[in-house]
Amino acid sequence: MTTPKFITFEGIDGSGKSTQSRLFADHLRAQGHDVILTREPGGSPGAEEIRQLVLTGDPDRWSAETEILLFTAARRDHLEKTIQPALAAGKIVICDRFADSTRVYQGATRGDLRTMVDSLHVLMIGREPDLTFIIDMDPATALERGLARKSGEDRFEDFGLGFQETLRHGFLALAHAHPNRCVLVDGNRTPEQIASEIAAHL
Numbered sequence: 405m406t407t408p409k410f411i412t413f414e415g416i417d418g419s420g421k422s423t424q425s426r427l428f429a430d431h432l433r434a435q436g437h438d439v440i441l442t443r444e445p446g447g448s449p450g451a452e453e454i455r456q457l458v459l460t461g462d463p464d465r466w467s468a469e470t471e472i473l474l475f476t477a478a479r480r481d482h483l484e485k486t487i488q489p490a491l492a493a494g495k496i497v498i499c500d501r502f503a504d505s506t507r508v509y510q511g512a513t514r515g516d517l518r519t520m521v522d523s524l525h526v527l528m529i530g531r532e533p534d535l536t537f538i539i540d541m542d543p544a545t546a547l548e549r550g551l552a553r554k555s556g557e558d559r560f561e562d563f564g565l566g567f568q569e570t571l572r573h574g575f576l577a578l579a580h581a582h583p584n585r586c587v588l589v590d591g592n593r594t595p596e597q598i599a600s601e602i603a604a605h606l
C-alpha cells in the first residue's frame with residue numbers, strides 16, 4: 405500500500421476528532437513527516453469567510469440549497485488553496501472533518517438533498533481522502549464531553565441525544581459502504597489508547 409497522504413477524521417460531535425487529529429499530526433511530525441493540520445468548515449481564508457457567512461445563527465438567512473452551495477464553495481476553496489498545494493509539495497494533509505460530515509449531516513437533516521450533496525461533490529470537489537478515521541462512540545458520553553468543552557473557536561452544537569444517535573448511524577453506514585478508505589475507531593477509551601491504535605495504521 406502506498407502511504408496515505410490525505411487523511412481525514414470524522415465522527416459525531418465530541419467524539420475526539422480534533423484531539424486525535426492533533427495527536428496524529430504530532431506523531432507523524434515526530435517521525436519526520438512534513439504535515440499540515442487543517443479543518444472544516446473552513447481551512448483556508450476564503451472558506452473561513454464563507455463559514456462566517458453561513459453560521460449566522462439566523463435559520464432563515466439561507467435556504468437549504470444555498471447553504472449546501474456555500475459549503476461546497478468553501479470546500480472547493482479549501483481544496484484549491486490549502487489541501488492541493490500541500491499535497492503537491494509532498495506534505496501529509498490531516499483534515500479534521502471533510503465531505504463525510506456534510507454527507508452525514510445533510511443526510512440526517514435533509515435526506516431529500518443528499519443527491520444534491522453527492523452531485524456537487526462529484527462536480528466541484530472530486531477528491532476523496534486516501535484514509536478516513538471514523539471515531540465511533542457512545543453518543544451520551546460524546547454529548548457530555550462536548551458540553552464540558554469551553555472553547556468558542558471549536559463550538560459545540562447541542563442537537564440532543566436522538567440526533568447524535570442518527571448521526572452516529574450515518575457515520576457507521578459510511579464506514580461500511582467504504583471499507584477500503586474508512587477505518588472505524590472505538591472512541592470509548594483514553595485519548596492515548598485511541599492515538600496509539602490510529603498511529604499503528606501507518
Ligand code: ADP
Pocket residue numbers: 415416417418419420421422423424549550552553558591592593594595596598
Ligand atoms: P470533536 O472534535 O470530535 O468534537 P474533541 O476532540 O474536541 O471532539 O473532544 C471533545 C472534548 O472531549 C474535549 O474537551 C476533549 O479534551 C475531550 N476528549 C477528547 N477525547 C477524549 C477521550 N478519549 N476521553 C475523554 N475526553 C476526551
Ligand code: MG
Pocket residue numbers: 421422423500558
Ligand atoms: Mg472538533
